[in-house]
Amino acid sequence: MLGAATRRGALLLAALTAAGAVRAAAAGPRIEVWRDPGCGCCGAWARHMRQAGFEVVVHEVEDVAPVKRANGVPEALWSCHTAIVAGYVVEGHVPAADVRRLLAERPPARGLAVPGMPPSAPGMDIPGTPYDVLLFGGSGGGDRVFARH
Template identity: 75%
Template sequence: MSKTTSALAARRSFLSLGLAAALAPLGLARAARGPTIEVWKDENCGCCGAWVEHMRAAGFEATVHDVADLQAIKAANGVPASLQSCHTARVGGYVVEGHVPAADVRRLLAERPRARGLAVPGMPPSSPGMDIPGTPYEVVLFGTSGNDRVWARH
């Protein structure tokens, strides 16, 4: 191998290593991202926006769709009328209805029960996004092969 060829090979190796070092943080950033959650809400709902921020603060990557007809979204996702709230989301193949805490969604994704998803019916004042402490509420696991059941109490 000539000196010129050897110098070019060394230079290419150096540039390759430099490029790999420069791109490594991008790969780590992608790997560090949390689950992606897709949310459908009314554009004028402030508490829904606050819930999305709660999920982002917990590491979820949120995509938000402002829609006029939430009932169509709820029906398409099999959310029973008795469990409905002000927004509907999908994450990891599950439905998340209403102000479900991020920790409960993470548990759902870790345990992977046979169910359609989780719901916090209505709009409990102390749930994430509402943030008025003092009112207990329940998170319901729904669409199970048996009966719906309480997943968590807050």
């Protein structure tokens, strides 16, 4: 028969395990970001994603171009950082809501991109400039507008 101390220890272990499982379930999708360590807007975009509930893992690299090439991002769509979430590429300052929509709809594509650095995109945060989020690498070829902001 278990002693009182052993039972308390077992109950504590079970409670801690359950709490960890709840925290893990509550965490949003994991998104890995490759960025230049000196780029402030990339850090601001990562904060935007964290605030939206994503688990953000940042990899600081001196040259992000090899990551872009390895993940099939066309040069015309390049921005300052590249991310991967659930098998999709997220290039540049894509809003968190668009990434959530991508994950919900799961279209047959490589990912989403906001080419360049539009001033009003998340992480840039200077309102007033419209921009498009593009879905790229789809089975039909070509890029299409996924969202307009």
